[in-house]
Amino acid sequence: MTRSVLIIGGGVIGCATALALAQVGCHVTLIERSSLGSESSWAGAGLLSALLPWDYRDALVRLLDQSRAMYPAWIEGLRSSGIDPEYRSSGLLVLPPYDLSKAFSWAHSSAEPVEELPARQLEPNLAFDSAGLWLPQVAQVRNPRLLRALRITLAQRGVTVHEGTPVTAWRSVGGRITGAQTPQGVLEADHYVIAAGAWSGAVLGTLGGEYGARLPVKPMRGQIVLYKSIPGRLRHMLYRDGFYLIPRDDGHILAGSTLEDVGFDKQVTDTARLNLMQRATELLPWLHNAPVVAHWAGLRPASPDNMPIIGRHPEIENLFINSGHYRYGVTLAPASAQALADLMLGRDSQFDLPAFRWPI
Ligand SMILES: Cc1cc2nc3c(=O)[nH]c(=O)nc-3n(C[C@H](O)[C@H](O)[C@H](O)COP(=O)(O)OP(=O)(O)OC[C@H]3O[C@@H](n4cnc5c(N)ncnc54)[C@H](O)[C@@H]3O)c2cc1C
Structure with missing residues (x-):
């Protein structure tokens, strides 16, 4: 039977969910209060991994691994758009401090290559000489x-x-949703998905009752500073103690990001800009001479332990949520979308659906 689905929120999670459901023949409508991909999904850095994957709960690490494995085919599926999303396995070089034994045990269980080597062997222009953990497959x-x-x-x-x-x-x-009210009228579907990122609780709250308040998703601001440099001057992604540098093909380098619990305030601050620039030049002193060409902020949909919520409403049978992806929503998009589609369509699933159910 063909199902109609209404998805609320046009970030990477809403778009990926729409795509997964359209691919299996659902009639999908996606509504976005502003324009597609204008919030957290636009603002993020696009590093496709947990920063230090060995620091997270097993269920999340598995979902991250599954999603990363899906990425090449998922990107291939976007090829007909004519847009190159610049999916690149540029590798991640982690600088101390790190826990070597935890990293190696994660590498073993994830079948992911990890090697400790002199960091300057990979990035000769680093400010200091130290060992580094090299994860060549991080994209x-x-x-x-x-x-x-x-x-x-x-x-x-x-x-x-x-x-x-x-x-x-x-x-x-x-116990069933029969329509979503918008200024343009009521939209009806068989199933409804809330994928409204940091605003998911607010969208849910318009239902009335207690579930809006119980959804453990809240905004967490992140700021990024963008440098313009020469292509290839930095070749790999660098990470040190909560801070990263990400080189793009055209020589732009992202320096990020802050973690700020300031509600729905999306303003950028001088303090964050100066702090990010200081951390960037501590690693790569030559960035002193590179212009900062942009500085922005986005609101991550923060959740306890970074665990997304991918599930059915406990009382409303045709209402689903795909939210709370916190720091890793771009990484988790293909797997989260597929997991939600499996749940909605009652299919066997390769994903650990109970680990992400709602309420958590
Ligand atoms: C600085 C920063 C760095 C990051 N770095 C990374 C990274 O390197 N790797 C990674 O994997 N992740 C990263 N993230 C996290 C990632 O960006 C998020 O987890 C992901 O974008 C969440 O996607 P989303 O679709 O749930 O939310 P969003 O992109 O915020 O989309 C939600 C959408 O819902 C819409 N909406 C809200 N209310 C309504 C309503 N009432 N009706 C209709 N629509 C509504 C909003 O307008 C918005 O477009 C980063 C985030 C930030 C801010």
């Missing part, structure tokens, strides 16, 4: 391009997208 993607590729692919797959269309209220009868 990156360029977020705005990924979102543009998704937008075009959704149109090619027949997904209806309404931008400038917020959900403002719900209609429900007997």
